[in-house]
Structure formats: structure tokens, C-alpha cells
Amino acid sequence: MTSFHNLVSFQSNSVANAHIIRSDAEALEIATRLAEQFQHNAIQRDSDRQLPFDEIESYSQSGLWAITVPKEYGGAEVSSYTVARIIALMSGADGSIGQIPQNHFYALEVLRNTGTVQQKQKLYAEVLKGARFGNALAEFKTKNSTQKYSAISATSDGFEVNGEKFYCTGSLFAHRIPTLVKNAEGREFLAFIPRESEGLELIDDWSGFGQRTTGSGTVKFNHVQVKAEDVIAFDDAFSTPTLVGPFAQIMHAAIETGIARAAFEETLLRVRQARPWIDSGVDTATEDPLTKFELGRIVADVRASEVLLKQAARSIDAAKPYPTVENIAKASLDVAKVRAHSTDTALKASSKLIELAGSRGSQRSDGLDRFWRNARVHTLHDASRWKYYFIANYVLNGVLPPRRGTL
Structure with a gap:
């Protein structure tokens, strides 16, 4: 194990004044540009495990890490759908970079719900200047994830x-x-x-x-x-109806949806370079009927996850002004639907990428396996089978889902 300070002694601890984003449209424009930049060396960073310090500095200095700061404190307070779209974009470019700010936004949502005015003024101001929040939530040595010794x-x-x-x-x-x-x-x-x-x-x-x-x-x-x-x-964030849980989970769903979309787009490129199967009777892989069948299934699943993501985000934003037991439960269930679906879609799309690319898709230099590896590790955050359970238990028996960050 290597201590942090030995690992990155060249990194600055100071916070420079970041750009301040004013609208959803501006946030999406900046995110699109940055995602394209982050994609360039994603394979090498993954292969050599090069931590993306420069990329994360650019990411936070762009103002994107402050987009959920409420307007009354100087932020853009963009919609949940904009947050989800940005995280999906980043996750498609680099599955690690897409994950990194998730707990930053989570902490800001807890702050919004349970912090005092003075605490919000202080911490929001830091974030608007470019400060990044990490997390130390989970523990490794307890019987289950709800137990905490710290x-x-x-x-x-x-x-x-x-x-x-x-x-x-x-x-x-x-x-x-x-x-x-x-x-x-x-x-x-x-x-x-x-x-x-x-x-x-x-x-x-x-x-x-x-x-x-x-x-x-x-x-x-x-x-x-x-x-x-x-x-x-x-604990106050979960003892009363709040959006802390649904907001945390929609970001996870956005990560998987972004990986799935990127894996599908990469599949299209690889199929155009692949050879048709010998029994297909066609000259190119793009005319292979069974390849087209598999591609059709993938694009349907990817699009379904994207639609479910948008629907869940709208439920979150609808509940935000006046959270109640009922609208928080609706938001939680809508998020559970996309979270369960995006788990399946990300794993399927990233696996089919390698299958349809053929044997040449297994070359380490192309790094196609990173989509599946990133999806598989990320989908272990929560068990999709329990999301299906909570959805069904509500539909069948009217039982509201629990209020916590893992639904």
C-alpha cells in the first residue's frame, strides 16, 4: 500500500477560482467538450492505472462540480436530468471519471437537506471556487454495509x-x-x-x-x-422524506447508462471492421442477419435505459419543491426501475461488444474489455434483484420502498 502523499506529492492542495456555470445548457455544452477530451487517453489510463489528476482538475475547474449548488447560494441548480446526462457522458468517455464525482454530489445533497444555513454558505462557497469532496462512507470489516464502527x-x-x-x-x-x-x-x-x-x-x-x-x-x-x-x-436525511436516496441512485444509473451507450457506439464501429460469419452467406458483417438481430436488441435496451433515466429524473425534480411520502416513493421506484434495467443493459452491451467484434476484439491494445470491467464492478454497488423485489412488492402489495441511499 502506498500513502497518498508519497503517491502524488506533485499535486497542489490549493483551490483556484473555478468557472461558474449559469444554466443547464451551458453545463451540457461544457460536459460534452470535456468528455471528448477525457476519451483520448482513457485506454492508457485504464491499462497503466494512471490516476486522472489533470482530468479531474479540469473537470472541477470547469464548474461542473458545482452545478447542483442552489441558486440562492450562487449556483446553477441544474435539473436532475442534466446531472444524469453529464454523468452518463463522462462515464461513456471513461468509466472511472464518470464515477469519481458521484459522492461529491451525494454529499452536497445531504448538505442541502440537513445542513444549517451557515454550513451551506461555507461549503457551497468552497465548491463554487472549485473544491472537490470525496467520501468515506463504507466500511470493509463489518457484517453488512449498514454497520459502522467509525x-x-x-x-x-x-x-x-x-x-x-x-x-x-x-x-x-x-x-x-x-x-x-x-x-x-x-x-x-x-x-x-x-x-x-x-x-x-x-x-x-x-x-x-x-x-x-x-x-x-x-x-x-x-x-x-x-x-x-x-x-x-x-440520519435526518432518511428519517423524513427527502431525495437523498433517489438522487444518489440515479447517478449510479447514469453511470451504467453511459457505459452502455458508449459500448453500443463502439460496437457499431467494430462490426463495420469485422468479418461476417462463414455461414451467413454475405460479404460484410454489416449484412450478417444474426449480427443485426443482436444489434437491434442492444439498441432497444440502451434506448430503454435512457428513457427510464429521463423518467426517473423528472420524478425527482417533480418531488423536489415539496417532498412527501408519496412523491418520494414514486421517485424511488422510478429510479429503481432504471437502476435495475441499466445494470442489465450495461453488462449486456459491453459483453456483446466483444462478441460481435470477433476475435480481434480481444486484443489488449484496443481495451474493449474496459467497458465490461467497468460495468461489472460498478453494478456491484447494489443488487438489481432487490430493486426488482421492491418494485414488485409495491405493485403487488402497496408496500412503499425503504428510504435509504441503496434503493
Whole structure:
């Protein structure tokens, strides 16, 4: 394992003033341009596991990491559909880069729901200047994902955090590490801990075979001091109807939908270069009837995921002004539909890419396997079978889905 500071001693910890985006259209225009740039060296970054520090700096300096900041605090407050489209674009260009800001936006949504006005003013201002938030939410050594050992305790002038986290996506690129902790009474909090805090250790030990450059390693906390103003309630985001869960999940669905779309577009290129099967009786792979059959199935699935993504985003945005039990449940179920469907679609499209490209599609230099590897690793975040269960349980029995970040 390599410590973060040894790994990237050349990186600057300072936050420069980022561009401020004013509209959905501007956000999409900038994202399209950046996604094209990020695609150029994606194969090499994946193959050599080159962490995308320069790309992430460009990404946040573009203003795209601040697009969910509410208008009253100086942000564009773009629609959920715009956020989803941008994440899909980035995920199609590079499945790791598409994943990295997901928890940043998640932390901002928790802040929107449970932070004080003073906390919002402070943290939103940092993000508008270009600050990036990572995450330290999950733990590796518990019986299940809901258990947390990392603890927060009061001190004479704030709080102290102790513990260890894993799957800390984006932490290596972050200026703050929003960290999920419990106090002695079992209350959960999100502590926005500055990266340079004494006693905080970032370890680059992520070894997943997909999404290899997300910086999803270990973060350790040894008597880390935290200011009271940097700690917000976390469990309140789920004790009442909020969009924290649906918003978190639609970003995951966008990652998979983006990978699926990119894999399909790559399949079209590869089929045009492939040879037809010997029994097809045609001269080109583009005329092979069974190849066209498989392509038709893929494009239908990809388009279905995209439509479901748009529908889910509209449900989120409809519930945002006045969240209720009913409209939050609708948003959660609509997001569950696209999340389950995009899981299947991303895996299918990325697998069919290699199949229809033929044996030449297995060449390491082309990196076609990265689509499937990224999709397979990302789809392990949540079990799609349980999403289908919650959807069916509501349709059959009227049982509302649970309120949490994993539906």
C-alpha cells in the first residue's frame, strides 16, 4: 500500500477560482467538450492505472462540480436530468471519471437537506471556487454495509473522529472527505474533514479489476480533530422524506447508462471492421442477419435505459419543491426501475461488444474489455434483484420502498 502523499506529492492542495456555470445548457455544452477530451487517453489510463489528476482538475475547474449548488447560494441548480446526462457522458468517455464525482454530489445533497444555513454558505462557497469532496462512507470489516464502527466524539472545541473506511471513491482527488460516523448514542453524522487534517491517512490500495482509477482506496482516521461547523446530521436525511436516496441512485444509473451507450457506439464501429460469419452467406458483417438481430436488441435496451433515466429524473425534480411520502416513493421506484434495467443493459452491451467484434476484439491494445470491467464492478454497488423485489412488492402489495441511499 502506498500513502497518498508519497503517491502524488506533485499535486497542489490549493483551490483556484473555478468557472461558474449559469444554466443547464451551458453545463451540457461544457460536459460534452470535456468528455471528448477525457476519451483520448482513457485506454492508457485504464491499462497503466494512471490516476486522472489533470482530468479531474479540469473537470472541477470547469464548474461542473458545482452545478447542483442552489441558486440562492450562487449556483446553477441544474435539473436532475442534466446531472444524469453529464454523468452518463463522462462515464461513456471513461468509466472511472464518470464515477469519481458521484459522492461529491451525494454529499452536497445531504448538505442541502440537513445542513444549517451557515454550513451551506461555507461549503457551497468552497465548491463554487472549485473544491472537490470525496467520501468515506463504507466500511470493509463489518457484517453488512449498514454497520459502522467509525466514531465521532465531542471535545472541548469540536469533535474527534476515529475509524477506518474503504471504497472511498474520489478521496485521492478531494479537498474534503465527507465521512460517515456514529456517536455514542447511535446518531449518524457526516463530517466534512479537510484532506490535510492531522491523523488522516489516504491509502491508494484499490485493486478492483474495473473502474481502476477512481481512487477508491482506504481512509484512516486517528484522533482527527473536526470543527463543529463541519459536521452535519446524516440520519435526518432518511428519517423524513427527502431525495437523498433517489438522487444518489440515479447517478449510479447514469453511470451504467453511459457505459452502455458508449459500448453500443463502439460496437457499431467494430462490426463495420469485422468479418461476417462463414455461414451467413454475405460479404460484410454489416449484412450478417444474426449480427443485426443482436444489434437491434442492444439498441432497444440502451434506448430503454435512457428513457427510464429521463423518467426517473423528472420524478425527482417533480418531488423536489415539496417532498412527501408519496412523491418520494414514486421517485424511488422510478429510479429503481432504471437502476435495475441499466445494470442489465450495461453488462449486456459491453459483453456483446466483444462478441460481435470477433476475435480481434480481444486484443489488449484496443481495451474493449474496459467497458465490461467497468460495468461489472460498478453494478456491484447494489443488487438489481432487490430493486426488482421492491418494485414488485409495491405493485403487488402497496408496500412503499425503504428510504435509504441503496434503493
